[in-house]
Amino acid sequence: MGVKKRKKVDIENIIFTTLNTTYLIFLCVVMIYPMLNTLAVSFNEPLDTVRGGIYIWPRKFTLYNYYVVFNMDTIYNAFYISVTKTIVIVVTNLFFTSMLAYTISRKEYIFRKFITTVFVLTMYFNAGLIPNYLLIKKLGLLNTFSVYWIPNIVSAFNLIVMRTYIKTIPESLIESAKIDGAREFHIYWRIVLPLITPCLATIALFVAVGSWNSWFDTFLYNSARQDLSTLQYELQKLLSSTMTAGTRGAPAGINEAGRAGTSGTGSGNVTTPQSIRAAITIFTSVPILLVYPFLQRYFIHGLAIGSVKE
């Protein structure tokens, strides 16, 4: 009897494991295929791609698409702006958010509750697009580089995560520093910051991803300044002007912008929007995909803390 039951359980287990593994592999394929396909198209000869049938391996290998992308004048500047913007936001956001988090982690601090409430409330509502836009306009931030980072130096959610993390530092450490005559900023800079490195790494990743991937700020505030354009914005301009993929076969007029996507290349050689799009997509996504494996051992822990309620 016992043996029979064990056998049944074993078979059940095997079936379950097989089905589970199959499903998970299928899921991975679905997740990774679009990227692999884009990679293959970006390395495939443009005219050959048009014939279709490129899956995850280029049929006629070429670097030509990347050559064209690297020769677009707008790309270098957009890349430079994207990188600078991301670095500035990460540095300022981490500095100011952690400094504020330190102050509200101090139990005796008189404005602790008030500051926390003011920040937490903003997680649940905001004034909305138009009033915010008008404020930015009034402050003279429209069409400036500053609009990328000034509105983003402290974020409520990151503040709470950091405060929770700082609270795990033993009180006695801070006390003893005080007895030694250390000032608050000194304690924050010399004691607290080094101890919260894993938390900083997590938040740095989130902020960097957010900044690198943002498109709306450029679109809303800086679309009039080509020299402040970002990679995402340039990519989107290219995509929308070459949106042939989804709407091909649709009534004429949908693709008003037509095939203008390659006009910036200035070369008489043959290339297609599809191939350029693929190359620039890879170019835009690789930097962020390179960063995350290095930081990922931190973020799971960081996320778990972020979910802890006060």
Place this chain on the structure above:
Amino acid sequence: MEANSAKKRKSVWNTIVAQHELIIMSVPLLLYKILFSYVPIAGWAMAFQDYKPSIRSFWKQKWVGFDNFVNLFTGLNGERFLRDLKNTLGQSFLTLLLGYIGAISLALLLNEVKNTTFKKIVQNITYMPHFLSWVIVTGLVSTMLAIPTSGGIINDVLIRLGLIDEPIMFLSEPKYFWWIVAFSNLWKEMGWNTIIYLAAMTSIDPTLYEAAVIDGANRYQKMWHITLPGIKSTIVVLLIMNIGHLLEAGFEIQYFLGNGLVVEKAEIIDIFVLKYGIQMGNYSLATAAGIFKTFVSIILISIANFIADRLGEEKLI
């Protein structure tokens, strides 16, 4: 009494003096936050005016009471606004539902994987799309949904399986749009959202499983009676947070994938606000729409909070 309060005042003052370093480190940032998050709320007054940017003085604007709100629902734009509201809620709800089913079931299945290497690989691959921008994701989505020669793998597979004869123009047909939004979100965030459930699962007491095995529970029973209840509070807390954001159906995805053919199913409130406000300069109407959105969100989150309280879960705020 008087002496007491004077003493109190003095002690508050003493505290402020003693804590002046902390104050210097935090109060400027507090003022910053007030400027960027609270001052714009004064702009809500525009919703009650017939705001003309050409009139310099704010106070010389014409006040119109609730006309803009009435106009939002019954006026010339009424039909469009209601349609957009419906699209916002519909897309959000579908996204939320698929997202929950997807992330929780993936977390449950990952939790059953014994081989840690395989588990790590699956996790890393499913996290990846989270790091891509919507610009890239919508680009990928439109390629995957295209005709086979443009790289449209979905049509390719469907044709090869003999399920359809002609490629489907997914992005030109209104009826698919909500599903495309929901599945795009699922693809992008499913793996990422499992992190929090998996973390919650690790904190479940292992003796519960042992006890269940002794009682003769099989795998499904363990999942259903131990793992799921074990992550119940996480599910509820996230649900509350998400319900508060039910009117935030995204923006970029609809803006990028929407086109003239599917506008009736694609346009959401945020795009309505952008079109009327920034592009057409009708700040008053757009602000009214924004306020409506904020209020509905606050009401939704209060309801969710109340329900969570009733269910015996911890409240979020």
